[in-house]
Amino acid sequence: MTVSRQPYGAGDLARLLAPRSVALVGASPTANSMGARSLANLARFSGRVFPVNGRYAAIAGLPCHASLDALPEVPDVVIVALAAPQVEAVVADCARRGVGGVVIYAAGYAETQTAEGRAAQARLAAIAQESGMRIVGPNCAGYAVLPAGLLAGFPEFPAPRPGPRGIGLVAQSGALGLALSQAAERGVALTHVLTCGNSCDVDVADWLAALAETGSCAAVALTWEGLEDEARLVAAARLAASRGLPVAACRLGLSEVGAAQALVHTGSVVTPPERFPALCAEAGFVPVTRIEALMETACFLAKAPARPQAGGVAIASGSGGTAILAADAAARHGVAVPPPTPTTVEALRAVLPAFAAPRNPCDATAQVTANPAMLRGVVEALLADPGIGALVCPWGKAYRSDNIAFLGEAARRHGKPVCLVWMSQWLEGPGTTEAEADPDLALFRSLDACFAALAAWFARDQAMPRVSPDQ
Amino acid sequence: MTVSRQPYGAGDLARLLAPRSVALVGASPTANSMGARSLANLARFSGRVFPVNGRYAAIAGLPCHASLDALPEVPDVVIVALAAPQVEAVVADCARRGVGGVVIYAAGYAETQTAEGRAAQARLAAIAQESGMRIVGPNCAGYAVLPAGLLAGFPEFPAPRPGPRGIGLVAQSGALGLALSQAAERGVALTHVLTCGNSCDVDVADWLAALAETGSCAAVALTWEGLEDEARLVAAARLAASRGLPVAACRLGLSEVGAAQALVHTGSVVTPPERFPALCAEAGFVPVTRIEALMETACFLAKAPARPQAGGVAIASGSGGTAILAADAAARHGVAVPPPTPTTVEALRAVLPAFAAPRNPCDATAQVTANPAMLRGVVEALLADPGIGALVCPWGKAYRSDNIAFLGEAARRHGKPVCLVWMSQWLEGPGTTEAEADPDLALFRSLDACFAALAAWFARDQAMPRVSPDQ
Numbered sequence: 001m002t003v004s005r006q007p008y009g010a011g012d013l014a015r016l017l018a019p020r021s022v023a024l025v026g027a028s029p030t031a032n033s034m035g036a037r038s039l040a041n042l043a044r045f046s047g048r049v050f051p052v053n054g055r056y057a058a059i060a061g062l063p064c065h066a067s068l069d070a071l072p073e074v075p076d077v078v079i080v081a082l083a084a085p086q087v088e089a090v091v092a093d094c095a096r097r098g099v100g101g102v103v104i105y106a107a108g109y110a111e112t113q114t115a116e117g118r119a120a121q122a123r124l125a126a127i128a129q130e131s132g133m134r135i136v137g138p139n140c141a142g143y144a145v146l147p148a149g150l151l152a153g154f155p156e157f158p159a160p161r162p163g164p165r166g167i168g169l170v171a172q173s174g175a176l177g178l179a180l181s182q183a184a185e186r187g188v189a190l191t192h193v194l195t196c197g198n199s200c201d202v203d204v205a206d207w208l209a210a211l212a213e214t215g216s217c218a219a220v221a222l223t224w225e226g227l228e229d230e231a232r233l234v235a236a237a238r239l240a241a242s243r244g245l246p247v248a249a250c251r252l253g254l255s256e257v258g259a260a261q262a263l264v265h266t267g268s269v270v271t272p273p274e275r276f277p278a279l280c281a282e283a284g285f286v287p288v289t290r291i292e293a294l295m296e297t298a299c300f301l302a303k304a305p306a307r308p309q310a311g312g313v314a315i316a317s318g319s320g321g322t323a324i325l326a327a328d329a330a331a332r333h334g335v336a337v338p339p340p341t342p343t344t345v346e347a348l349r350a351v352l353p354a355f356a357a358p359r360n361p362c363d364a365t366a367q368v369t370a371n372p373a374m375l376r377g378v379v380e381a382l383l384a385d386p387g388i389g390a391l392v393c394p395w396g397k398a399y400r401s402d403n404i405a406f407l408g409e410a411a412r413r414h415g416k417p418v419c420l421v422w423m424s425q426w427l428e429g430p431g432t433t434e435a436e437a438d439p440d441l442a443l444f445r446s447l448d449a450c451f452a453a454l455a456a457w458f459a460r461d462q463a464m465p466r467v468s469p470d471q
Numbered sequence: 472m473t474v475s476r477q478p479y480g481a482g483d484l485a486r487l488l489a490p491r492s493v494a495l496v497g498a499s500p501t502a503n504s505m506g507a508r509s510l511a512n513l514a515r516f517s518g519r520v521f522p523v524n525g526r527y528a529a530i531a532g533l534p535c536h537a538s539l540d541a542l543p544e545v546p547d548v549v550i551v552a553l554a555a556p557q558v559e560a561v562v563a564d565c566a567r568r569g570v571g572g573v574v575i576y577a578a579g580y581a582e583t584q585t586a587e588g589r590a591a592q593a594r595l596a597a598i599a600q601e602s603g604m605r606i607v608g609p610n611c612a613g614y615a616v617l618p619a620g621l622l623a624g625f626p627e628f629p630a631p632r633p634g635p636r637g638i639g640l641v642a643q644s645g646a647l648g649l650a651l652s653q654a655a656e657r658g659v660a661l662t663h664v665l666t667c668g669n670s671c672d673v674d675v676a677d678w679l680a681a682l683a684e685t686g687s688c689a690a691v692a693l694t695w696e697g698l699e700d701e702a703r704l705v706a707a708a709r710l711a712a713s714r715g716l717p718v719a720a721c722r723l724g725l726s727e728v729g730a731a732q733a734l735v736h737t738g739s740v741v742t743p744p745e746r747f748p749a750l751c752a753e754a755g756f757v758p759v760t761r762i763e764a765l766m767e768t769a770c771f772l773a774k775a776p777a778r779p780q781a782g783g784v785a786i787a788s789g790s791g792g793t794a795i796l797a798a799d800a801a802a803r804h805g806v807a808v809p810p811p812t813p814t815t816v817e818a819l820r821a822v823l824p825a826f827a828a829p830r831n832p833c834d835a836t837a838q839v840t841a842n843p844a845m846l847r848g849v850v851e852a853l854l855a856d857p858g859i860g861a862l863v864c865p866w867g868k869a870y871r872s873d874n875i876a877f878l879g880e881a882a883r884r885h886g887k888p889v890c891l892v893w894m895s896q897w898l899e900g901p902g903t904t905e906a907e908a909d910p911d912l913a914l915f916r917s918l919d920a921c922f923a924a925l926a927a928w929f930a931r932d933q934a935m936p937r938v939s940p941d942q
Binding site: 319 | 503504505578579582583612626627642643644645646647649650651652653654656657659694696723724725726727728729730731732733735736737761762763766789790791792793794795796798799801802803808826828830832834836837840841867868869894895896897898899900916917918919
């Protein structure tokens, strides 16, 4: 619909991402309505908030304005919580007034697969192109900048959880974005939840480019179904790479039925499945094939050094069974688990009980329960091995342990990623929050997700020349 | 080492599974020692408990006995919490006295890969064969019958969580068994945790056969690395099938490195990887390739009817993105997602908003948030479709909802499995416990795990004739 263009950057999206004022057209006191939920979300915002609805004098304690005309200023952002037939006139009015950006929730556009729906969406796109006002949507859930308390959408966004190594989440689908954003409830340091639905103007490439330019997160979790212009996403990816911002990417619609479903969801025409790995290679994305692994993979990328020091992975475990499973997963993902050097073997022998083998994988046996220092010795020996670029530590039982902090500290000291793989089915049991909060310790709940991430981390290093930062 | 034999059944293992008395040789007051942890576990047991250790008059308030000689009776079970050199004499003594079964924690046997270790293990096996006393271990963590409060092992077993559709967990590896058993902490109704380590006598086949005979659980989660006698496992599987007890199975050591690791873990020689699917087909097991999915798959089998009514799966979602992902996962696992019949289309049209498509997958759109009854109408229409054998419902947000109970009720009424797939990254968020507790609603946290389980459920039905119960 629109012409091919470079991604919008932080400048183009500045009024959306850091507004001084937000108006909500369609503000409502009706419980559970989108208007009421959006207004509740705006209560966290420190800027000026203007509910707009001619039927009320006040809503939720805020004076309500009859129309955009009645506002004391031109707002940076206008959220349009109206049904499709009323949307276009309001959007055109916003553009005339010089609003910075609008958010459109309404469905009934390209995703209906009707000529009318497509035409209505094209008219919105044209308003954006002609005015320079940015549009998020239609058929979208809005977006959130959590550290700023800016929740410009109707979902129940998570509370901000301060922490280093924050994750910016970019999701075309609003419901999926919300599902993924709830990782914050179990301890993930999330900074942004940026959705775009049908993407008549702002799309996932634009959100990614803006995150790269603002430098406000340490890694991006990106998911989308269709793109009008893949070249724009590659351009955004190059920008991210030049700023050292890693991206974990998961594309929806990799099957025939899934692709057909994408068409009726956001009106997106998806490219063939084989395009996904090719695009990731071109863009330097770490591909994620299972959505469940997207947030953990992004957290790994936020915590791992940019490049590996060596190509092998060591496995340190207090359980033979999990060591076997880790070796199996490494083999499935083509990750090398090399034998330790003689020096490492000697160091392992010095700390292991007599009946444990100084190998890689290294099973320190159940003795680590009674003697937690033993695991530390094993970890030290393996991380010091020059053939080892990363350490995987399957963790059998949910419990708080000083060894969790030790693993993060060892990762920092050696400059090598350490991945704690939570084998316990107590998925949010004691110890998980500590691991999540450590700035250098990556937490996975799946050996496959862990080794897939490691394999992609090694492969990206092999494939890409060292990018020199452009500033 | 031992001759091929039929699996032990509930009768052979009766004194282990339902003892009246348990003695603990190597009872200890030393914090964190295996002796102390085992004694703490026995505090939940309602039968008679006899700590044995010549160095103490009493431990933890219980009178301590100097030796087995000093006990007032022959115990049904003796737990041997001693190092390897002291074990054999005690075990031989137990056999002479007529003990029912012993549990051996000590490592240092076949898993050391030494002639001495193998010979020591063979002598233990010979004691079991000659005396008829059963041995669990060596190099094992023990076992637990949770509803009876019998925790005959050193790990921190979960508290029993009463509920229908209980899961019996059989795990060769103790640490892995413990990791999986912690599913109980997030709501899984676990009945047994049965480990066997090096399996010089009792092995996973025996534990499975005993569960089949006692009928004390609704499904089994089974994991092992090596088996001396695969035919015994197939015999146990046939017994389970004849009693209508479904089994989800995950074998460790499916890679070269993993298989080598199994040898140093429990001294197990593993069969080639391709043997795993063949064995599952022969045994009627539902194969699970990723350990993370084992407990969820077992819960699905405990809750699903034995056989599907039709071969198609319907997908009902309140989010287009998750509907696409579900369709992708169905395609990956070869599960049919057929178009609805005209009657179903009509029924869907009657409940859906105008802008939503009456298809399969059916995306009821974000309107379900404001109007939860809409999802119910969609679920009813799809479950009533004669081409549909199961329903998958991706669930985007963690929240308590009456619709969770409704989904379980609909599964019961239609006699078709309903799978709630938790897309939220708030993995134990509000709503999960309710779903887990529902006797007919299966909960998965991965679309792949869900569709792999459904594919295996359909395939098992195709492959196996209807088994007539033998009693």
